[in-house]
Amino acid sequence: xxxxxxxxxxxxxxxxxxxxxxxxxxxxxxxxxxxxxxxxxxxxxxxxxxxxxxxxxxxxxxxxxxxxxxxxxxxxxxxxxxxxxxxxxxxxxxxxxxxxxxxxxxxxxxxxxxxxxxxxxxxxxxxxxxxxxxxxxxxxxxxxxxxxxxxxxxxxxxxxxxxxxxxxxxxxxxxxxxxxxxxxxxxxx
Numbered sequence: 001x002x003x004x005x006x007x008x009x010x011x012x013x014x015x016x017x018x019x020x021x022x023x024x025x026x027x028x029x030x031x032x033x034x035x036x037x038x039x040x041x042x043x044x045x046x047x048x049x050x051x052x053x054x055x056x057x058x059x060x061x062x063x064x065x066x067x068x069x070x071x072x073x074x075x076x077x078x079x080x081x082x083x084x085x086x087x088x089x090x091x092x093x094x095x096x097x098x099x100x101x102x103x104x105x106x107x108x109x110x111x112x113x114x115x116x117x118x119x120x121x122x123x124x125x126x127x128x129x130x131x132x133x134x135x136x137x138x139x140x141x142x143x144x145x146x147x148x149x150x151x152x153x154x155x156x157x158x159x160x161x162x163x164x165x166x167x168x169x170x171x172x173x174x175x176x177x178x179x180x181x182x183x184x185x186x187x188x189x
Contacts, residue, residue, distance in 0.1 A: 012112065013108065013109035013110060013111060013112045013113045013114060013115065014109050014114060014115070014139075014140040014141065015105050015106070015109050015115045015117065015135070015138060015139040015140055015141070016033070016114070016115065016116045016117065016139060016140070016141040016142075016143070017117050017118075017119075017132075017135050017136050017139040017141070017142050017143070018030055018116070018117070018118040018119075018143045018145065019118070019119060019120065019121035019132060019136065019142070019143070019144050019145070020120070020121065020144055020145035020146060020147065020157070021120065021121075021122065021146070021147050021156055021157050021158050021159040021179050021180075022120065022147065022159040022177045022178070022179055023147040023148075023156075023177075023178075023179045024145035024146055024147040024156070024179065025145050025147075026092075026118040026119065026120075026145055027092055027118055029118065029143065029145065030046075030090055030092055030116060030118040033090070033116050034046060034088070034090050034116070037087070037088040037114075042087040042088050042114075043085065043086045043087045043088065044086060044087065044088035044089070044090065045071060045082065045083055045086050045088075045089055045090070046069065046070040046071065046090040046091075046092065047070060047071050047072075047073055047079050047082070047089070047090065047091045047092070048070045048071075048072055048073070048091070048092045048093055049072065049073065049074075049093055049096040049097055050072040050073060050074045051096055058070060058071075058072055070092065075097075075098075075100070076097050076098070076100045076101040076103075076104040077100065077104065079091065079104050079108070080104055080107060080108065083108060083113065086113060087113060087114060088113065088114045088115075088116065089108055089113050089114070089115050089116070090115075090116045090117075090118075091105070091115070091116070091117045091118070092118050092119070093118070093119055093120075094117045094118065094119035094130075094131065094132065094135060095119040095120045095121075095123075095129040095130040095131070095132050096119075096130065097130065097131060098130070098131065099130075099131045099134060101117075101131045101135070102131050102134045102135055102138060105117060105135060105138070106138060117135055117139070119132050119135070120132065120159060121133075121136065121144070122157075122158065122159065123159070124159050124160065124161035124177070126158055126185060126186070144157075147179030148179060149179055149180050149181035149184055150178035150179055150180065151178075151180060151181070151184040152181050152183065152184055154181040154183075155181060156179035156180050156181050156185075157181070157182065158179070158180045158181070158182065158185035159177050159178075159179065159180075160177065160178050160179070160180040160184075160185055161176060161177055162175075162176055162177065162178060163176045
C-alpha cells in the first residue's frame with residue numbers, strides 16, 4: 001500500500017502514477033489518496049478527459065460505483081489554469097490525453113503540487129499506452145496494480161479486448177474488456 005510522503009507547508013512537489021490493466025483498481029486507489037488528502041485538509045481538484053464519459057459526464061466513477069466530483073477537460077493545458085493554489089491535483093484516465101500531459105504534470109509538480117495520475121499503462125494490444133510511459137519515467141512514485149485474470153484466476157496485467165473493433169480509444173467495461181494474465185493474453189487470447 002502506498003503511504004504518502006510528508007507534505008509540509010513549504011513543500012516540493014512530486015508526481016505519483018497509479019497504473020495497471022483494466023479492473024485493477026486504479027481509480028479506487030486514486031480516490032483513496034484523494035480521500036486522505038481531504039482528511040488532511042489539503043486543497044485538491046480532480047480532472048479527467050472529457051471523452052471519458054462511461055459512467056458519468058463529470059464525476060470520476062469506479063467500476064464499483066464509488067465516485068468523486070471531477071472537472072472534465074479537453075486539453076491538459078486547461079488543468080494548469082484550473083489548479084491555481086491547489087495542493088493536490090488528481091488526474092484520472094491519463095492515457096487518453098496527448099503527450100502534453102507530461103509537461104503539465106511536471107509544471108504542476110515543479111510549482112509545489114502533489115500530482116496523482118492514474119491510467120492504463122498498456123493498450124489492448126499489450127503496447128505502452130499514450131503518454132503513460134513518459135509519466136512513469138518522470139514520476140517520483142509509481143504504483144502498478146494488478147487485476148484477476150477472467151480466465152485463470154491468476155494475477156492479470158493485461159487488458160484483453162473482446163470486441164473486434166480496431167478503434168484506438170474504445171471506451172467500455174466488462175462488456176468489451178476483461179483482465180487477462182500473460183498466458184491467457186498472449187498464448188490463448
